[in-house]
Amino acid sequence: MTVFILRRLMQSFVVLFIMSLLVFVGVYAIGDPVEIFISPEADQIERERAIAALGLDKPLWAQYVYFLQGALSGDLGRSFRFSIPALELIMQRLPATLELTVAAMILSLAIGLPAGIYAGFRPESRLSKVIMAGSIFGFSLPSFWVGLMLILVFAVELGWLPSTGRGEVGTILGVTTSFATVSGIQHLILPALNLSFFNMALITRLTRAGVRENMLMDYVKYARAKGLGMRRVMFVHVFKNILIPIVTVVGIQMGQVLAFAVVTEQIFAWPGMGKLIIDSISNLDRPVIVAYLLVVVIMFIVINLVVDVLYSVLDPRVRLQDMKG
Amino acid sequence: MATLAKEAADAAKAEGEAPWRRLVNDFCRSPLAVFGLVVFLIVVLVAVFASQISPQNPYDLNQLDIMDSRQPPGERSADGYVFWLGSDGQGRDMLSAIFYGLRISLAVGVSSAVIALALGTTIGLMAAYFGGRVDTLLMRAVDIKLSFPSILIALIIVAVLGSGVWKIVLALVVVQWALYARTVRGSALVERRKEYVEAARCLALSHSRIVFRHILPNCLPPLIVVGTVQVANSIALEATLSFLGIGLPITEPSLGLLIANGFEYMLSGQYWISVFPGVALLITIVSINLVGDQLRDILNPRLQK
Numbered sequence: 001m002t003v004f005i006l007r008r009l010m011q012s013f014v015v016l017f018i019m020s021l022l023v024f025v026g027v028y029a030i031g032d033p034v035e036i037f038i039s040p041e042a043d044q045i046e047r048e049r050a051i052a053a054l055g056l057d058k059p060l061w062a063q064y065v066y067f068l069q070g071a072l073s074g075d076l077g078r079s080f081r082f083s084i085p086a087l088e089l090i091m092q093r094l095p096a097t098l099e100l101t102v103a104a105m106i107l108s109l110a111i112g113l114p115a116g117i118y119a120g121f122r123p124e125s126r127l128s129k130v131i132m133a134g135s136i137f138g139f140s141l142p143s144f145w146v147g148l149m150l151i152l153v154f155a156v157e158l159g160w161l162p163s164t165g166r167g168e169v170g171t172i173l174g175v176t177t178s179f180a181t182v183s184g185i186q187h188l189i190l191p192a193l194n195l196s197f198f199n200m201a202l203i204t205r206l207t208r209a210g211v212r213e214n215m216l217m218d219y220v221k222y223a224r225a226k227g228l229g230m231r232r233v234m235f236v237h238v239f240k241n242i243l244i245p246i247v248t249v250v251g252i253q254m255g256q257v258l259a260f261a262v263v264t265e266q267i268f269a270w271p272g273m274g275k276l277i278i279d280s281i282s283n284l285d286r287p288v289i290v291a292y293l294l295v296v297v298i299m300f301i302v303i304n305l306v307v308d309v310l311y312s313v314l315d316p317r318v319r320l321q322d323m324k325g
Numbered sequence: 326m327a328t329l330a331k332e333a334a335d336a337a338k339a340e341g342e343a344p345w346r347r348l349v350n351d352f353c354r355s356p357l358a359v360f361g362l363v364v365f366l367i368v369v370l371v372a373v374f375a376s377q378i379s380p381q382n383p384y385d386l387n388q389l390d391i392m393d394s395r396q397p398p399g400e401r402s403a404d405g406y407v408f409w410l411g412s413d414g415q416g417r418d419m420l421s422a423i424f425y426g427l428r429i430s431l432a433v434g435v436s437s438a439v440i441a442l443a444l445g446t447t448i449g450l451m452a453a454y455f456g457g458r459v460d461t462l463l464m465r466a467v468d469i470k471l472s473f474p475s476i477l478i479a480l481i482i483v484a485v486l487g488s489g490v491w492k493i494v495l496a497l498v499v500v501q502w503a504l505y506a507r508t509v510r511g512s513a514l515v516e517r518r519k520e521y522v523e524a525a526r527c528l529a530l531s532h533s534r535i536v537f538r539h540i541l542p543n544c545l546p547p548l549i550v551v552g553t554v555q556v557a558n559s560i561a562l563e564a565t566l567s568f569l570g571i572g573l574p575i576t577e578p579s580l581g582l583l584i585a586n587g588f589e590y591m592l593s594g595q596y597w598i599s600v601f602p603g604v605a606l607l608i609t610i611v612s613i614n615l616v617g618d619q620l621r622d623i624l625n626p627r628l629q630k
Contacts, residue, residue: 015469023485140614142561144568144581145603148588152596163592259474266569267588281484281571289484296477304472 008308012301019297023290024067076291081283086291090273096166097272100264101257103188104195105250112200113246116207121234123212131204138201143260147194147267154190162187164269191268195261199253206249210242251307255300351623361615368609372428379421384577413586413598422583423605429579430606433490434560437497441559442552444498445505450536450544452506453513464510470503475562483571493572497559508551512544546624553617557610564606580606 070076076086115135119128155163166187214220215238223233262274269275273292280288353359371378412418452463470478482496516522517540525535566572567581575582580602587598 018469023481140557140610141607142565142610144565145584145606148584148591148599148603152591152600156592156596255472256474259477259480262476262480263565263569277480277484278569278571281480293481293484300473300477 005305005309008305012305015301016297020068020071020294021064023293024064071294076287076294079280079285079288081280081285081288086287087295089288090276090291090295093271093273093276096270097258097261097265097274100188100191100195100261100270100272101254103192104257104261105199105254107192108196108199108203109246109250111196112203113207115200116204117211117234117239119204120208120211120215123208132208135201135204138197138204141197143194143198144263144267146197147191147264150190150194151267161190163190166271191264191270194267195257195264198260199250199257202249202253203246206245207242210245211238214238214241247310248307251303251310254307255303258299258303259296348623352619355619355622358615358619361612361619364608364612365616368427368612369431371424372431375421375424375428379418379424381418381421383417383422383425413583413590419583419597419601422578423580423602426578426580426583426602427605427609429573429577430560430563430581430609433494433497433563433573433579434556437494437559437563438501438552438556440494441498441501441555442505442548445502446509446541446544446548448502449506449509450513450541453510453517454532454536454540460510463506467503467506471507475500475558476565479562479566480571483566488566488571488574490573490577493563493566496566497562500562501555501559504551504555505548508547509541509544512547513540516540516543550617550621550624553613553620557613557617560606560613561610580609 074085074087078084079086079089082089115131119131122128151163154161162183166184211234219237220233223237224230261270261272262278264270265272265274266278273295276288277292279285280292352362376382413422448463448467452460478500479496482499483492486492486495522535522539525539530539563572563579564581564584567579568585570585572581573579578586583602584599584606587595587600587602591599
């Protein structure tokens with residue numbers, strides 16, 4: 001276990017190193033770092049001072065060392081638009097994105113699990129067929145299109161829910177969150193639903209497959225023969241067994257959802273880091289772009305590591321030593 | 326005896342049948358897939374002949390009249406022809422804009438899928454054929470690539486390089502190549518150990534000839550399936566990027582950009598500017614997926630009797 005985690009950590013550092021190199025080459029060699037890190041409004045003296053401070057008069061490898069040193073000490077330049085350090089800006093926006101991600105995950109489990117259990121338990125019923133057909137749409141419809149339709153139906157036509165912004169935030173246990181106020185929850189519903197659509201379909205299909213597979217197993221027959229009710233067999237015995245692949249998928253999908261939040265945030269004007277990066281790309285606020293890329297890559301590496309470790313804890317049949325991490 | 330002879334004759338006939346003929350027969354067994362294929366072919370025809378069948382050239386500013394802006398579907402324009410699907414904020418006929426947009430969306434989606442296919446296949450074949458270090462290195466790169474979501478990778482490329490048609494194609498290729506590489510490697514590893522490869526080696530054929538003329542044709546079925554689905558995926562991803570405003574330039578609006586343009590009007594109830602390009606996008610994606618699903622079923626050796 002320790003060996004595995006150490007090996008994965010080392011591999012993560014290699015990935016991080018490669019990614020930082022790619023971002024560096026993208027920013028410094030392809031783009032012009034003077035334009036990227038120095039505000040267009042700066043005068044000549046400021047420019048020269050900044051060029052010297054950034055080490056841009058040095059050879060390329062020395063510049064990379066400078067860049068790494070800055071990155072390691074959390075200095076990734078200041079945002080042109082907001083005049084605060086880029087990293088700080090991203091950290092300000094991070095909670096809103098995490099909140100949206102978690103809400104979407106909860107929603108996809110809350111709808112996907114029951115739908116999948118039903119469809120697996122009664123595969124021939126009409127409702128099951130509707131569920132399965134719906135799940136195909138969850139896979140093939142582009143997420144931004146689903147978001148637009150949600151706005152058109154629930155915000156424009158029916159007027160039930162707000163379509164933009166985060167609403168009021170309140171505090172629960174010292175954490176600022178939308179879950180604390182009614183307005184916050186109202187604002188959260190549509191974006192979270194939009195973001196959860198793909199995973200809802202995925203979880204429904206996985207659950208259905210798991211239920212159908214497990215229902216044929218001897219332990220189910222044995223439990224039924226013992227006189228246990230179908231309900232108990234389903235929710236105590238079968239449920240535990242289908243949970244393993246689902247937990248894994250939820251872990252892996254966490255990263256996907258975090259990335260796709262970019263689209264949802266843009267549609268619903270949700271003030272998270274996804275909207276920040278799109279705005280920054282349009283406004284050429286490059287220090288923020290660089291900081292965002294590095295932060296997201298680090299987050300991904302951590303998520304992938306946690307998922308692999310969790311997987312082995314949940315399913316003792318998987319031995320990490322065998323996995324070529 | 327008679328039945329045995331008949332079976333033998335049937336078998337002989339089946340063997341004599343060209344593989345692609347059997348494929349066509351199998352494919353036609355699903356009416357839904359045939360429907361998908363027909364719809365997709367219509368979409369392709371519309372895209373190819375967009376300039377001939379459009380009532381208006383949506384790029385020609387002289388033909389646009391600001392008085393015609395935001396007309397609902399079915400309304401007549403100042404010049405007298407009908408806006409079947411309404412018009413947008415600049416008085417552009419939505420039907421024509423969709424036809425032209427479809428052309429760009431399809432061109433970008435298909436060309437990036439084909440380039441990614443060529444690149445990914447070559448990489449996957451090399452990994453499988455040479456094995457050892459080459460394999461480990463290439464497949465580790467594939468693993469790393471696949472552990473990041475496609476939208477994120479596309480975003481990184483667009484953020485670093487800026488947007489534009491060729492940069493979007495590049496981004497889509499970078500997003501997709503790994504999937505092809507992994508797919509083809511899986512089947513090439515099996516093929517590599519077969520006797521015909523050994524025979525080809527004994528004939529001292531060159532590496533590239535063995536790989537591309539002998540191994541590759543036998544790895545095609547899964548590639549075709551992945552390729553079909555990926556065309557749909559890359560069209561969807563391009564639309565997403567364009568919708569976010571970081572994809573194709575505004576001078577040649579693809580479907581995603583048309584949808585984005587209509588977004589602001591949607592909140593005031595002028596749904597058609599966004600909805601119809603969206604429907605066109607959905608028809609394209611769903612028809613490709615229907616074809617892909619059926620291909621997956623008929624090309625999967627495990628499902629064959």
